Amino acid sequence: MSKEKIVNCVIIGSGPSGYSAAIYAARADLNPILFAGSQPGGQLMFTTNVDNYLGFPIGISGKNFMENCKKQAKRFNTVILYKNVSEVHFSSKKGGTHRINIENSSSLESKGIIIATGSRPKFLGIEKEKKFMGLGVSFCATCDGFFHKGKDVAVVGGGDTALEEASYLSKICKNVYLLVRKNSFKASKLLQNRVLKKKNITILFSTKILEIIGDNFLEGIKIIHNTNKTIQKLLISGLFIAIGNCPNTEIFQKKLSLDERGYILVKRGSTHTNIPGVFASGDVQDPIYRQAITSAGSGCMAALDLERYLSDI
Structure with missing residues (x-):
């Protein structure tokens, strides 16, 4: 990808939140690019059975569930890159573009970013x-x-x-x-x-x-x-x-508003961060519920919030 390329939507993270955001963003013709990172599928890849997600009456393995999420995102032409984002440079201006540096690669610019990097257990x-x-x-x-x-x-x-x-x-x-x-x-x-x-x-x-x-x-x-x-x-x-979780926000330190534990702060009732055009969903901004279904729901919210943001600039 050339450094000058400007896209509408970059999603960082590939758990339920990231894939949900990708599906909604793709259906809104935002042509999302999703960075799956070094652990595609997130924590659910290590869950033997998912029995409490709506719509699976006999349950499903975490691995198969995430594979289904990926297939659904691809069905709507989401571009999935199995690379890590090494650094992000945010624009503080509404309508500005944000630069995403890709590990061992080039960079690209996007009008909107959805952060869905999740958390990891201690x-x-x-x-x-x-x-x-x-x-x-x-x-x-x-x-x-x-x-x-x-x-x-x-x-x-x-x-x-x-x-x-x-x-x-x-x-x-x-x-x-x-x-x-x-x-x-x-x-x-x-x-x-x-x-x-x-x-x-x-x-x-x-x-x-x-x-x-x-x-x-x-x-x-x-x-x-x-x-x-x-x-x-x-x-x-x-x-x-149950000795705690760590949000995966290391690359956003001193660039976004975080709470004392490192979780991204969002505006109440939305996925808006303190930076225009940057949204956060899933466990990276949720230290309380931390469920696949709530993560997927907030991923949907982030895509809708981004779509509305882009229509206003």
Whole structure:
């Protein structure tokens, strides 16, 4: 692509949000170019089964779901580039063009950009953690909790997300072990009180996971209690890691308005960022819901917001 080429719509990211934005933008004749990045399909590529997305009564694998999204975007002639965006130079003027630098390549200019780079979970940093993603290790109770109905599971974390995950799982699982690495919670008092009332939640403070047990899938974990250094084995079918997420916004630091955690700030009820012609959708601007269906919905919003923006300049 020549440096002088100016397009209407560049989408950065290829999860449900990015592909949804591409479909709506393409149908509006914006001729979107989508950068799939180094991890095409986003986090859903590591999800064994998607059971809670509308329109799939028997569920679908995360990989097949994202493949369908890609095919649908291509059907409307979205140009998909399997490259990373290395840098973006935003114009502060309404109607201005934004320059997108492509990793190990040239650059192009666009009147509009939709950022859908998503987020990534924080890992514990232990062996088999990534290997067993979708095979017992999960980062989303509402996504995968159903597969452990009536079984024993564990949640790692002491913040709001961990306690919300534990509370949700307690409704469908037999026993929930809540492993808190420190000797106290970081979560709100409301959530603490809710969890403390649950009879099937066992709270283990000052606890660290030493080992994930299993050959081909998660069978249990080995933990150590830091107070007395005793080691214990827990036989569980699911391990839910809830120690936080990191939005993929490194290349937008000091260029867009971000919150204290790095999530892109958008105007309430829209996908508009603080830069004209730049929109954000999906998990990169949503630290709360983080679901495939909400990401896809905000991708639709971003495309509609961009279409209206272009019609006004």
